[in-house]
Amino acid sequence: MGVHKWENMGLEYELKDVRDDDDDDLARAAEIIERHGVKVFNSKK
DSSP states (O other): OOHHHHHHTTOOOTTTTSOOOOHHHHHHHHHHHHHTTOOOOOTTO
């Protein structure tokens, strides 16, 4: 995500080898955030 923006500016996109988060990654992140008392809303739930 965002690769084209960087390429259009003539810059190297340094995160090109980082994979996108999947549903499990997002669920784990939501659990961590909610443990700290912040309500997380997810349209996929």
